[in-house]
Amino acid sequence: MADPTTPTDFAPDFAIGPLLANHLAGRALDEAQRQRLLEWELADRRRAAAWGITAENGPAQIEARLGWLETLAAHHHRLPLPTAPLERYLGLYWRLWLPLALTLKQARAAQAGPLIQGVLGGQGTGKTTLTLILRHILAVMGYRAVGLSIDDIYKTYRDRQALIQTDPRLRWRGPPGTHDIDLGLATLAQIRAAKPGEAVALPRFDKSLHGGEGDRAAPEWVPDVDILLFEGWFLGARPIDPAQFDRAPEPIVTEADRQFARDMNAELANYLPLWDCLDRLMVLCPADYRLSKQWRKDAEHQMKAQGKTGMSDATIDAFVDYFWRALHPELFIAALKRDGEHVNLVVEIDRDRTPRAIYSPALAII
Structure with missing residues (x-):
């Protein structure tokens, strides 16, 4: 895997990782180096617009980000990351993690109640x-952020077994129609309405139950939620023109495939009240949607190399193709990447899993 501190859009004569490492080591950046950092930020106009960086406010933003980077360096060992020196991750801190966290901090401070961020x-x-x-x-910045996955609001095992009897095409949990939307709405409403000190029950789902079919687990009770990070593989996706399925990309090839895609598209309408509860929505997507299948295979190969059980390549192909037939990324993600009304931020991921592009669809800059 490529070093995350050297993403593709770095100027070859400007090594940001070592520069930041020197700063953290006590060799404070001089004025010329700070100016170079600002020039690098402004050089990518779309990313600068997404983070709200201008030539006027840029120096202050650079100083604020450097200050927080110093603070976070002492807490880096607690991050859920493969063990590696901090220097390996400085590029990701600077380009994505830190400015995104600061954006959420600012958005939370600008409203009276909890912020609900969709991912x-x-x-x-x-x-x-x-x-x-x-x-x-x-948390280091002083905010209680909690996570909720769309998987956590699956229908119960019993309800999903009944659903399969009604529609055998929904043999795997995950596509539209397999979730308890009312549970999601109630959870978000409780987070909004909770008083200081009052705990809210966040639903949880245990995928290991019923031989891997999964079922509801005990909820997690959390008080004083400042920011909810609500994530899922199609969270925020909206119905598209059904005519697009007449000539849909593979693996939507048969008339049965097209009908399944149309039905899942129609089912998305039931999720719109849930999406409308979001304050913000960001989209993480591969630069080429087909990369996700290879990434899944790479993960399974690594598990097998460690002596663990993993799916075969053929099984992965069938599994991923099933979800692509339900909501094809080339259709739905492409639409969201242009949706300036509902999407605040898009992060395109390159083959080496570093951010290739960061932009806001509402701030179209060529």
């Missing part, structure tokens, strides 16, 4: 890891 991300995009990292960083 859409397909397999392998790192949405679960990102939410854990954000929770940690925001």
Whole structure:
């Protein structure tokens, strides 16, 4: 895997990781180095607009980010990351984790109640890891951030077994129609209405129950929620024009495939009241949606190399294709990447899993 401190859009003559490492080691940046950092930020106009950085406010933002980086360095060992020197992750801190956390901090401070941040991300995009990292960083900043997955609001095992009898196509949990939307709405409403010190029950789902079919587990009671990070593989996705399925990409190839895609598209309408509860929505997506299948295979190969049980490549193909037939990324994610009304931030992930592009659809800058 490529070093996360050297993403693709870094200028070859500007090594940001060593610069930040020197700063953390006590060799404070001089004025020329600070100016170089600002120039690097402003050079990517879309990313600068997404973080709200301008030539006027840039120096203050650079100073604030450097200050928080110093504070967070002492807490880095608590992050849910593979063991590696802090220097390996400085590029990700600077480009994504820290400015995103600061954006959420600012958004929370601007409203009276809890902030509900949606995070859409397909397999392998790192949405679960990102939410854990954000929770940690925001805690250091003084905010209680908690996570909720769309998986946590699955219908019960019994209800899903009944659903399969009604529609055998829903043989795997995950697609639209397999969730308890009312449970999600009630949970978000309780978070909004909770008084100081009052605990809210966050639903939890145990995927190991019933031989891997999964079922509801005991809820987690959490008081004083400042920020809820609500994540899922199609969280925030909205219905598209059904005519697009007439010539849909693979694996939507048969008439049965197209009908399944149309039905799942129609089912998305039932989720709109839940999406409308979001204050913000970010989309994590591969630069090429097909990367997610390879990432899943890579993960399974690593598990097998460690002597653990893993799925075969053929099983992974069938599994991922099933979800692509339900909500194809080339159709639904492409639409969200242009949706400036509902999406605040898009982070495109490169093959080496570093951010390739960061932008806000509402701030279209060419």
